[in-house]
Amino acid sequence: MARNKYTTSDMRILTVVGISRSGKTTVVEGLIKELSSRGYSVGTVKSISCGSRCKLFQNGICHCSRGASGDHKFTIDTKGTNSHRHRLAGSQQVTTWAENETAVMFSKELTYRELVSLYDYDYLILEGDYYSSVPRIVTAKEESDALSRINDLTFVVSGQIANTQSSIDNLPIVNAIENIKVLADMVEKYVFPQLPFADDLGCDLCGMSCRELSSKILKGEASIDQCLRKKPTLNLTLDGKLIDLDIAEAQLLEKAVQKALRSAGIAPANSKIQISAENIK
Numbered sequence: 001m002a003r004n005k006y007t008t009s010d011m012r013i014l015t016v017v018g019i020s021r022s023g024k025t026t027v028v029e030g031l032i033k034e035l036s037s038r039g040y041s042v043g044t045v046k047s048i049s050c051g052s053r054c055k056l057f058q059n060g061i062c063h064c065s066r067g068a069s070g071d072h073k074f075t076i077d078t079k080g081t082n083s084h085r086h087r088l089a090g091s092q093q094v095t096t097w098a099e100n101e102t103a104v105m106f107s108k109e110l111t112y113r114e115l116v117s118l119y120d121y122d123y124l125i126l127e128g129d130y131y132s133s134v135p136r137i138v139t140a141k142e143e144s145d146a147l148s149r150i151n152d153l154t155f156v157v158s159g160q161i162a163n164t165q166s167s168i169d170n171l172p173i174v175n176a177i178e179n180i181k182v183l184a185d186m187v188e189k190y191v192f193p194q195l196p197f198a199d200d201l202g203c204d205l206c207g208m209s210c211r212e213l214s215s216k217i218l219k220g221e222a223s224i225d226q227c228l229r230k231k232p233t234l235n236l237t238l239d240g241k242l243i244d245l246d247i248a249e250a251q252l253l254e255k256a257v258q259k260a261l262r263s264a265g266i267a268p269a270n271s272k273i274q275i276s277a278e279n280i281k
Contacts, residue, residue: 010193011119015126017149018139023159023176027139028127030180031187038184040122045115047128076103116194123191133211135191135218137183143168152215155190158183192217196229196258203229 018024032042078084086094087107094105104118112132116124126132130149139159140146146157146168157168162175174183195210196203205228206213216222224230236243236253245253257273 011116011121011124012187012191013116013124013126013132013134013194014137014187014191015129015132015134016137016139017128017130018159019141019145022141022145022161023139024127027137027158027176027183028125030176031123031125031184034180034184035123035187038188042123042125043119043121045119045124045126045129047126076105123187124194133209133214134194135214153211153218155218156183156186190218192224193230195224195227205229 016024016027028044032044035042083094083096083105087105092107094107096103096105110118126134133153136151136154138146138149138154138157140149140157140161141159142161143165146159146161150157150169150171154171157171157173158176161168162173162178165173167173172186174186176183192214195214206226208216210227213222213227217224236245236250257275
């Protein structure tokens with residue numbers, strides 16, 4: 001049955017984490033197919049390394065086991081290609097534009113917010129991202145693998161461990177190969193619309209960090225409506241006349257204002273902002 005699509009601001013984001021060969025990609029692949037069959041649009045991000053968000057990141061170097069593997073130096077920009085030459089010459093963003101594929105490459109690590117802003121789908125699945133404050137699926141081979149990765153945002157466990165156990169740490173274990181519909185049902189139930197400031201603890205207007213609010217929403221102890229940044233708070237007037245904006249238009253305006261404030265180094269706050277403009281066409 002086809003489902004209604006969410007608005008951009010209602011994109012639901014989840015992450016799938018686990019050790020190598022524990023079943024992460026199998027879970028992601030299964031969810032892509034199942035959610036798509038239900039009428040949702042799905043985007044994905046594959047995290048090759050934890051980058052500057054790594055808790056063991058020192059002096060510009062990742063010191064965790066993933067960084068030590070060398071994957072943190074991964075690049076799709078093959079040496080010697082024209083696009084590689086563009087980047088070496090100093091281009092901050094290089095795009096290869098072809099008949100069957102368009103690839104956009106940034107010569108830096110994007111922030112979580114910058115990365116997410118590139119997507120406009122019903123669901124965004126992050127594979128291998130341990131640091132975003134979003135609902136989490138843990139994949140594991142055995143109990144110790146799962147326990148070391150389960151946190152307050154985990155709502156289900158999957159992976160090879162599903163062959164030997166049905167639950168762990170009061171969480172269900174679902175076999176993504178045999179019961180992908182059950183896993184997708186849980187994604188629909190638990191994964192909620194993204195919080196606007198989830199990458200940097202939050203604006204604190206609700207009295208909680210985004211992580212704290214996310215954890216409470218996941219447990220049924222809070223509602224997404226408690227996020228005071230979730231609903232547009234801007235009104236637009238022209239020569240004293242209130243302009244009737246729909247939700248999408250108001251959200252676009254608010255995002256533009258937030259971006260301008262961040263660029264100016266001003267932290268988000270519950271403040272009144274006045275915009276004056278002339279000769280707008």
